[in-house]
Amino acid sequence: MKLWGGRFEKPVNEIAEEFGASIPFDRRLYREDIAGSKAHARMLAKQGIISNEDAEKIVAGLERIQARIEKGEFEFRLDREDIHLNIEAELAADIGEAAGRLHTGRSRNDQVALDFRLYVCRTIGQAVERILRLQETLVRLAEKWEGVIMPGYTHLQRAQPVLLSHHLLAYFEMFQRDAGRFSDSYARTDVSPLGSGALAGVPYPLDREYVAEQLGMSAVSRNSMDSVSDRDFVVEYMAAAALCAVHLSRFAEEIILWSTGEFGFIELDDSYSTGSSIMPQKKNPDMAELVRGKTGRVIGHLTAILVTLKGLPLSYNKDMQEDKEGFFDASDTLLTSLTVFEGMIATMRIKAENMAKGAEGSFATATDLADYLVGKGLPFRQAHEVVGKLVRYAIEQGKTFSGLSLAEFKQFSSLFEEAALKITPETSMAARNTYGGTAPGQVKNAIAASKTLLEDTRQWLSGIGVPV
Ligand code: ARG
Numbered sequence: 001m002k003l004w005g006g007r008f009e010k011p012v013n014e015i016a017e018e019f020g021a022s023i024p025f026d027r028r029l030y031r032e033d034i035a036g037s038k039a040h041a042r043m044l045a046k047q048g049i050i051s052n053e054d055a056e057k058i059v060a061g062l063e064r065i066q067a068r069i070e071k072g073e074f075e076f077r078l079d080r081e082d083i084h085l086n087i088e089a090e091l092a093a094d095i096g097e098a099a100g101r102l103h104t105g106r107s108r109n110d111q112v113a114l115d116f117r118l119y120v121c122r123t124i125g126q127a128v129e130r131i132l133r134l135q136e137t138l139v140r141l142a143e144k145w146e147g148v149i150m151p152g153y154t155h156l157q158r159a160q161p162v163l164l165s166h167h168l169l170a171y172f173e174m175f176q177r178d179a180g181r182f183s184d185s186y187a188r189t190d191v192s193p194l195g196s197g198a199l200a201g202v203p204y205p206l207d208r209e210y211v212a213e214q215l216g217m218s219a220v221s222r223n224s225m226d227s228v229s230d231r232d233f234v235v236e237y238m239a240a241a242a243l244c245a246v247h248l249s250r251f252a253e254e255i256i257l258w259s260t261g262e263f264g265f266i267e268l269d270d271s272y273s274t275g276s277s278i279m280p281q282k283k284n285p286d287m288a289e290l291v292r293g294k295t296g297r298v299i300g301h302l303t304a305i306l307v308t309l310k311g312l313p314l315s316y317n318k319d320m321q322e323d324k325e326g327f328f329d330a331s332d333t334l335l336t337s338l339t340v341f342e343g344m345i346a347t348m349r350i351k352a353e354n355m356a357k358g359a360e361g362s363f364a365t366a367t368d369l370a371d372y373l374v375g376k377g378l379p380f381r382q383a384h385e386v387v388g389k390l391v392r393y394a395i396e397q398g399k400t401f402s403g404l405s406l407a408e409f410k411q412f413s414s415l416f417e418e419a420a421l422k423i424t425p426e427t428s429m430a431a432r433n434t435y436g437g438t439a440p441g442q443v444k445n446a447i448a449a450s451k452t453l454l455e456d457t458r459q460w461l462s463g464i465g466v467p468v
Contacts, residue, residue, distance in 0.1 A: 003085050022082045022321050025328060029083050030069050032118040034062045036111060037087070039214040040194060041102055049105065049204050054098040061095040062087070082321075083115070084108050105206050107198035109228040109316040114194045116323070118215065120237050123331045124186045125466040130338035131179045131244065132457050132468065137346045138172045139450050141165075147440070149425050150265065150355035151364050158362040161425035164355060166438040169446050171251050176453055178244040183460055185236035192217045193227035199315040200224055216465070229315040231305065234323050238302040241334045242295075248337055249295040252288040255344070259285050264354040269347035272340075287344050291337045298333055301326035359425040361400050363391050368428045369401070369420060376415040386413045 002008070012020075038059050045055035065087055068074040080086040085108075092099035142165035152162035192215060195201070195208035201224045208220040221227040258265035268285055276282035308322050366387050373383035390412045394404055401423070409416035433439035436446075458468045 002079075002081075003089060017081075018078060020081065020318070021078050022324065023076050023078060023080065023086055025325050026083045026112075026321075027076050027086075028328060029112075029115045029119055029324075030066070030087065032115040032122075033083050033087055033111070034066045035118065035215060036114045036194065036211075037102060038062055039211045040106055042214065043207050043210045044101070044104055044204075046210060047205050047207055049206075050098075050101045054101050057095045057098040058091065058102050061091045061099065064094060065090055082108070082112075084111055105197070105202040105204040106194065107196075107228070109198050110193050110196040110224075113196070113228055113230070114192060114215075116231075117189050117191065117193065117233060118217075120189050120233055120327070121186060121464070124182045124189065124237065125461060125464055126335055127241070127244070127331070127338070128179050128182050128457065129461055129466055129468065130335055130342070131175050131182070132454060132461065134338055134342045135172050135175050135179075135450070135454055135457075137342050138168050138175075139447060139454065141345065142168045142172075142443070142447055142450075145350060145352070146443075148350065148352045148355060149359045149429065151358040151362055152438070158358060158364050160367055160432075161359040161364050161428050162438040163429060163440065163443050164350065164352075165443050165447070169443065169450065171247065172450050174247040175244070176450075178240060178247060179457055181240040181243065182237070183457075185233065185240060186464065187218070188236065189233040190217050191219045191221050193221045193230075196221065196224035196227035199228050225315045229312065229317075229320070231309055231320060231323050234305055234327055235302070235309070238298075238305055238327065238330055241330050242299045242302040245295040245298040245334055245337065248341055249292045252292040252341070255288040255348070256285050256292070259288075263358075264351055265358070266351060267349045268344060269349070272344040272347060287340050291341050294333050294337055298330045301330040356425070360402070363394070363401065365401060365423050365425060365428045366391055368423045368431065371431070372420050372423060373413060373415050378413070378415060 002012075041050070041055045041058040041062075044050040045052045065074065074090070076083075076086055077089075080089050088099065088103065091102065145164050145168075148164040149161055150164050150167065151158040152160050152167065192208065192212035194211050195206045212218070212220050221230075255266065255268070257263050259268055268283070268288075270283075272287050273283045274286045276284065304326050305323060308319055312319055369390070370380065370383040370387045373386060374380050378386070390401075390404075390409065393408070393412070394400060397403075402421075406416065406418060406421060409420055429438050429440065431439070433442060436442065461468045
């Protein structure tokens with residue numbers, strides 16, 4: 001017998017029952033469902049809507065169910081449709097009539113909205129914690145490899161010399177924004193919809209704030225119809241996750257390039273690489289490739305939830321049950337990607353000599369030569385032209401700047417003096433001393449500033465109960 005079976009004469013078709021059931025995936029919400037039910041039962045008793053005795057029976061019964069679930073002794077039944085009805089039916093089997101009073105002043109519509117909000121809040125904490133670990137590693141590596149020079153690229157063409165630490169800290173910034181997006185969305189997710197009922201509110205004197213307080217939620221929702229139909233918090237999580245995955249994917253792409261024979265900038269540790277079943281020499285960056293590849297899934301789930309919601313009238317519609325599987329997959333994928341990626345970069349070896357060679361032998365100091373001529377009074381556009389011709393000449397001679405004599409320099413401009421020959425990747429970087437630039441002093445400051453930001457994140461995490 002279904003918990004809602006009163007008005008029905010015939011049982012549900014077997015395929016329809018399976019099609020409609022969410023228990024295969026929403027069982028993951030059991031903890032939140034039980035926490036929400038306990039808070040609701042205690043509030044009902046406090047308000048005199050049910051007796052204290054019934055509330056105590058309900059709470060104790062729910063705790064027994066939680067213990068059984070965690071021991072793997074709970075049978076999740078498809079014919080009981082979802083996590084809410086599975087738990088309620090078991091509670092009835094355990095404590096009898098009192099269980100039937102739990103759902104007073106509540107609908108599965110506000111119940112599932114509450115459960116999912118609590119679950120997403122917890123998942124946000126996990127995402128921010130993993131992002132924090134990755135950022136900590138980036139800062140540690142930026143310190144460890146302080147002074148390592150590499151070519152910076154635009155259009156994937158060598159452009160200007162930069163510090164490897166500066167390059168790594170660029171990713172720190174992306175992940176900092178990701179952590180910010182997650183924590184911003186937390187504030188809008190951490191709102192209790194319970195008490196909204198099916199859609200219109202409930203005819204009992206509920207204390208909605210008391211429920212929210214017991215659950216550690218910061219606020220109660222303002223409009224009952226919005227409360228049961230809003231899944232913006234899922235979209236926000238997915239959008240933050242998709243962008244974070246995109247950042248990981250861009251980084252993964254660089255790791256893949258850097259580990260090629262052509263770049264030769266890094267070597268991944270054996271523990272994060274795989275071989276080929278046919279080519280004995282191969283060492284493949286599978287983890288980076290998978291992180292890049294799985295990003296497609298996360299982006300796909302964002303699109304899916306947006307499309308699911310776009311045509312829905314108020315208020316609850318069963319379509320909304322489709323909010324969960326994509327979310328679980330996206331969040332699981334993001335969390336493991338962050339973890340694997342952190343381990344992969346923490347253990348990789350860098351080939352500083354190859355990076356330095358790439359910065360030296362590539363005309364990456366051409367802008368500095370132009371700036372040198374500007375210092376001698378030449379307008380920048382003319383200086384650009386002179387150095388462009390100098391580069392073409394050097395290429396024809398099969399040389400780089402360091403292989404040219406002062407006489408050769410002077411063929412292009414009489415303004416060139418000895419000092420022009422002393423321009424190196426080091427002097428180039430040192431000159432880029434604007435705030436946020438790659439000059440070593442700036443990068444040092446950036447490392448210190450990053451540590452302060454990480455401390456803020458740790459504080460935020462402990463504020464929402466995540467131990468760090
Ligand atoms: N399993 C449902 C979901 O995930 C719970 C809410 C069901 N509400 C309803 N009116 N059928 O959306």
